Amino acid sequence: MAPSTAVSSDPGSASVSGIRTAIVPAAGLGTRFLPTTKAVPKELLPVVDTPGIEFVAAEAAEAGARRLVIVTSPGKDAVAQYFQPQPELEQTLERRGKTALLEKVRRAPGLLEVETAVQKEALGLGHAVGCAEGNLRPDDDVVAVLLPDDLVLPTGVLGRMASARAEHGGTVLCAFDIPKEQISAYGVFDVADTDDPDVKKVNGMVEKPAVADAPSTFAAAGRYLLDRAVFDAIKRITPGAGGELQLTDAIALLISEGHPVHVVVHRGGRHDLGNPGGFLRAAVDFALAHPEYGPDLREWLRGRVEE
Numbered sequence: 403m404a405p406s407t408a409v410s411s412d413p414g415s416a417s418v419s420g421i422r423t424a425i426v427p428a429a430g431l432g433t434r435f436l437p438t439t440k441a442v443p444k445e446l447l448p449v450v451d452t453p454g455i456e457f458v459a460a461e462a463a464e465a466g467a468r469r470l471v472i473v474t475s476p477g478k479d480a481v482a483q484y485f486q487p488q489p490e491l492e493q494t495l496e497r498r499g500k501t502a503l504l505e506k507v508r509r510a511p512g513l514l515e516v517e518t519a520v521q522k523e524a525l526g527l528g529h530a531v532g533c534a535e536g537n538l539r540p541d542d543d544v545v546a547v548l549l550p551d552d553l554v555l556p557t558g559v560l561g562r563m564a565s566a567r568a569e570h571g572g573t574v575l576c577a578f579d580i581p582k583e584q585i586s587a588y589g590v591f592d593v594a595d596t597d598d599p600d601v602k603k604v605n606g607m608v609e610k611p612a613v614a615d616a617p618s619t620f621a622a623a624g625r626y627l628l629d630r631a632v633f634d635a636i637k638r639i640t641p642g643a644g645g646e647l648q649l650t651d652a653i654a655l656l657i658s659e660g661h662p663v664h665v666v667v668h669r670g671g672r673h674d675l676g677n678p679g680g681f682l683r684a685a686v687d688f689a690l691a692h693p694e695y696g697p698d699l700r701e702w703l704r705g706r707v708e709e
């Protein structure tokens with residue numbers, strides 16, 4: 403896919419965070435959103451009027467990324483198309499004086515330079531990230547990976563993860579401190595303290611442990627700052643849970659070889675857009691905060707809930 407033209411900064415230049423390139427894996431099957439995902443990629447489902455993937459692209463740009471590699475699968479071309487300029491539509495809106503809409507239409511293509519990598523078969527998140535290796539530049543010694551169905555709010559955690567990497571080196575992940583009784587739903591980190599209460603050294607990770615077996619209350623979130631060494635580790639792992647190549651297995655392999663891995667604990671909110679229940683919450687949350695739709699929706703919801 404051709405780079406968008408509206409990006410002014412040099413995509414090869416380093417940002418303050420050291421992050422130049424971000425990867426967004428978007429080649430999954432989206433089975434929890436069937437039947438819609440037969441035809442519409444879940445990454446394009448609108449939270450009010452904006453697809454989830456635009457929020458994570460904006461977050462990556464805010465963290466200093468200049469390039470976004472979207473991992474897509476055959477049949478999901480619309481995801482990358484969304485970041486292409488639409489000159490005809492823009493001219494029509496301009497002629498009609500629809501400046502607010504014009505600004506919205508131009509927003510995504512103007513965020514950063516977008517290119518694609520193809521994952522032919524959904525063989526897991528680790529495999530999807532590995533598919534983007536060919537898109538990296540020689541000086542990309544670190545890449546940010548953002549899962550488009552995980553909204554981490556407020557934004558800014560990637561910047562804190564970059565600071566943690568500057569101090570400790572290696573790979574940095576993002577965690578939420580989850581109430582212990584809910585921990586079984588998550589991938590949970592086994593950690594040791596550092597001088598900073600919100601930065602922990604990772605010794606390992608357990609998928610969906612029973613409450614009694616959970617090594618901590620720190621659960622994995624969909625933000626990763628991966629040292630380039632992870633791409634080599636992805637090639638050395640074998641299929642894990644669900645027969646898929648898991649990114650966490652590649653990270654676990656690096657930990658076992660002494661590669662430093664830390665987590666930054668994000669003390670904020672989160673929306674899981676990957677399932678209809680979480681997606682609806684996000685839509686209602688964003689709509690309630692929307693100046694145009696919020697007041698009416700709030701009133702309607704009050705009445706509807708009381709019924």
Ligand code: UTP
Pocket residue numbers: 427428429430431432433434435473521523524525526527529530549550551676
């Ligand atoms: P998910 O597990 O949430 O997405 O992966 P999914 O597999 O599409 O959803 P379900 O479980 O079938 O409903 C997190 C992210 O990783 C991408 C997905 O597109 C999603 O953005 N992914 C996952 C890939 O790109 N390739 C894969 O093989 C698996």
